Amino acid sequence: MPYAIEVKKGQEYWFCTCGKSGTGLCNGSHEGSDRSPSQFVAEKDDTVYICGCGHSFDSPFCDGTHKTLQGS
């Protein structure tokens, strides 16, 4: 399932692309993998949906791929 993250205009975020952080924001859990976080600067106050499964083709954003995974 994706993580809904409230972002603020002009603020920088580092979104998780590995699916291991458990929050949608990078917490360093990717270390030792071939993944790295994705930098994002919000253009407006908004809610963004960050991939929580690590399989999105639009990483770091959710593209619905989690619905096609076995056991999800």
Ligand code: FES
């Ligand atoms: S914890 Fe997933 S990219 Fe950093």
